[in-house]
Amino acid sequence: MKEQVLIQAEKKKESSGDVLVVKHLYKSFGSNKVLNDFNLTLVNGENLVVLGKSGSGKSVLIKCIIGLLMPDSGVIELFGRNITDLDHEELDKVRAKVGFLFQSNALYDSMTVRQNLEFPLRRHWMHVTQQEVDNLVQEALEDVGLAHTINMMPAELSGGMRKRIALARTLILKPEIILYDEPTTGLDPVTGKEIIELIMTIQKKYRSSSLIISHDMTCVRLAADRIVVLINGRCYAEGAYDELKRSVDPGIKQFFE
Amino acid sequence: MQETGDVSVFAIRFFKEAFKPRYEISEFIRQCFVIGYKSLPLIGLTGFIMGLVLTMQLRPSLIEYGVESQLPAMVGIAIVREIGPVITALIFAGKIGSSIGAELGSMKVTEQIDAMEVSGTNPFKYLVVTRVLAATLMLPVLVMLGDAISLFGSYLGVNIRGVTSFHLFYTQVFDNLAFGDVLPAFIKSFFFGFAVGIIGCYKGYYSAKGTEGVGQSANSAVVVSSIVIFVIDLVVVQITDLLNLN
Numbered sequence: 001m002k003e004q005v006l007i008q009a010e011k012k013k014e015s016s017g018d019v020l021v022v023k024h025l026y027k028s029f030g031s032n033k034v035l036n037d038f039n040l041t042l043v044n045g046e047n048l049v050v051l052g053k054s055g056s057g058k059s060v061l062i063k064c065i066i067g068l069l070m071p072d073s074g075v076i077e078l079f080g081r082n083i084t085d086l087d088h089e090e091l092d093k094v095r096a097k098v099g100f101l102f103q104s105n106a107l108y109d110s111m112t113v114r115q116n117l118e119f120p121l122r123r124h125w126m127h128v129t130q131q132e133v134d135n136l137v138q139e140a141l142e143d144v145g146l147a148h149t150i151n152m153m154p155a156e157l158s159g160g161m162r163k164r165i166a167l168a169r170t171l172i173l174k175p176e177i178i179l180y181d182e183p184t185t186g187l188d189p190v191t192g193k194e195i196i197e198l199i200m201t202i203q204k205k206y207r208s209s210s211l212i213i214s215h216d217m218t219c220v221r222l223a224a225d226r227i228v229v230l231i232n233g234r235c236y237a238e239g240a241y242d243e244l245k246r247s248v249d250p251g252i253k254q255f256f257e
Numbered sequence: 258m259q260e261t262g263d264v265s266v267f268a269i270r271f272f273k274e275a276f277k278p279r280y281e282i283s284e285f286i287r288q289c290f291v292i293g294y295k296s297l298p299l300i301g302l303t304g305f306i307m308g309l310v311l312t313m314q315l316r317p318s319l320i321e322y323g324v325e326s327q328l329p330a331m332v333g334i335a336i337v338r339e340i341g342p343v344i345t346a347l348i349f350a351g352k353i354g355s356s357i358g359a360e361l362g363s364m365k366v367t368e369q370i371d372a373m374e375v376s377g378t379n380p381f382k383y384l385v386v387t388r389v390l391a392a393t394l395m396l397p398v399l400v401m402l403g404d405a406i407s408l409f410g411s412y413l414g415v416n417i418r419g420v421t422s423f424h425l426f427y428t429q430v431f432d433n434l435a436f437g438d439v440l441p442a443f444i445k446s447f448f449f450g451f452a453v454g455i456i457g458c459y460k461g462y463y464s465a466k467g468t469e470g471v472g473q474s475a476n477s478a479v480v481v482s483s484i485v486i487f488v489i490d491l492v493v494v495q496i497t498d499l500l501n502l503n
Contacts, residue, residue: 068371092377106372109363120376 018077019044019177019209020065025074027060034060035071036233042177047203047210049220051255052230058213059103061230062179065211066100067091078177096124099175099208103182105166107154114150117141117169124173140168143202160191164198171202178203180212184219196222217255229255267459274379275386285387292353292388293395297402303348304403308336308410316418326429329421332411333430334438341404342442343490346449349396350482354457357388358478361461362471370462385462389454396450397443437497445493452485 020042027035034057042048052058063069065076067083076083078094086094107116117137121128128136141147144164154162163183170178183199184192196219203210212223220227221241229237229244229252237244237252245256312332319325361384364370373380412426460478464470 063371066375068374088379095375095377098375100372100375102368102372104368106368108369108372109367110360119373119378123377 017044018042019079020211021075021077022061022065023075023077025061025064025076026072027057027064027069028072033233035064035074038074038230038233039235040228042209042211044209045207047200047212047223047225049212049214049224049227050230051214051220051227053215056230057233058215058230059181062100062181062211062213066095066098066179092124096173097176099170099173099178101163101166101170101178101180101183103185105154105162107162107166107169109154111154112150113141113146113152113154113157113165116154116165117172120169121172136172140172141165143171143205144168144198159187160194163187163191163195167195167198167202171206174206175208177209177211180210180214182214182216183212184214184216189218192216193218193222199223215255220255263463264456264459267462268455270381271386271389271455274382275390277382279379279382281383281387284383285390288387288391289395292391293398296349296352296395296399299352300345300348300399300403301406303344304341304407305410307340307344308332308407308412309414311335311340311407312411312414313417316414325419328415329411329426329429330433333408333434336404336407336411337434338438338442339490341407342400342446342449343486345400345403346396346446346453346486347483349392349399349450350453350486351479353392354453354478354482355475357392357454357457358460358464359471359475361385361458362464362474363461365462365464366467366471381462385458388458389451392454392457393447393450396453397446400443400446441493441497445489448489448493449486452489453482456482456485 018041020040022038022040025035025038026033038057038061040048040050040061050058050061060069064071065078065083067086071084074084078098081090081094083091083094108119111119114137117140118133121133121136137150138147141150144167146161146164146168149157149161149165154165157165178199180199183195187195199210199212200223202208210223212219214220214223224241226238226240227244228235231251237247237249244252247253247256312328315331316325316328319328319331361370364384370380370384373383408427408430412421412423415421415426457478460474460481464474466473
């Protein structure tokens, strides 16, 4: 009985904790300081949007978080583990719990939709059976409403369909955090809105936390529980959409005009 | 000089990664199929034409010197020792070097390499090691097949203006070929394959400047590989000369 209470307390602690913490993050390219003492916290189950202009370092931030870029200094804690201290094997274990939707979708051109979805499964879950793989692929494709494209090549798909397939590939490992790098860039407003609605539906179904990088205000308005405004490499402001919209600060106001 | 250093570092990384597990066996086999098997028609066709043309071009000169009967031997030595490996390697550089450069370059600019890394895959191992190994192992095979097809083309060339039996032609070719003709040519084709693979992968893997960069990667992969093939050939000829293998 006591053990059950302890387990429940541990689960409660996990479910209410911070899944991602970024502290004092610095990243430069030559003399260009892209991130300059940047701080951020993502709470379990939250949809956090990082809002910033093009070239403000949003994509650099998200690539540092997933370990594709190494920061100059600072701490990035994913599930309590500082990823800058991890070796490649340990980093892969952490990455298995994090989904990443690339701005360009990054679907493998030489593979079918099925192979694209199978690829991360085979890599992270090596002992999964073919039947399980087939079921997971089918489920992920049904989640994004594109089950019929399973044997198609990425080149045969439209921009919106590619984004959905990329999202399905991100979902297939049932990630606890999903990082979205400009999810609506390059899409028409209608398709962009559909993608945001899909992201929200998926977030509810998988109860994942989301970090969304965007400068698309429709995306920000529909998706954000909380917004962090990134200006000059720093967290310039933080708050809910309506709070920030009311701000008279010119740095924040420019995004809402 | 800077780039030579960078390619060397890239090659050292290849050797480090190649012997560490996890081994990408299925991707390596797929690359052997793409790089080796799918190059065979082109290598075969060019080899056939090369043997035929070389024979037709040599014949008048040999007739002039009264040694027409030595035509199969001369063509055989020329093809096996030098022309076969070098021409095959140059065609291989044009086809495979450019394709590797463009493929990896395009994967780089469309973030597919990053996606691979996020998916728990070492992209260097999956993309570079498999391609370089496949190119290194497949080119010698293609050179041997290209030589064989080239000699068949030469046999047909000899018979355009004369009658030489199949048996006589090949007896003359192989009687005049020594171990020292075949071995250096075979060994240098491994180096040619490695050079094409590593340069193509390096150019593609570090491709920049978007789609323009992809074109540049493909182009420079072919140009640099072709130059390196000649440099390796020069070095191998000097070494075989020093070792008295000829």
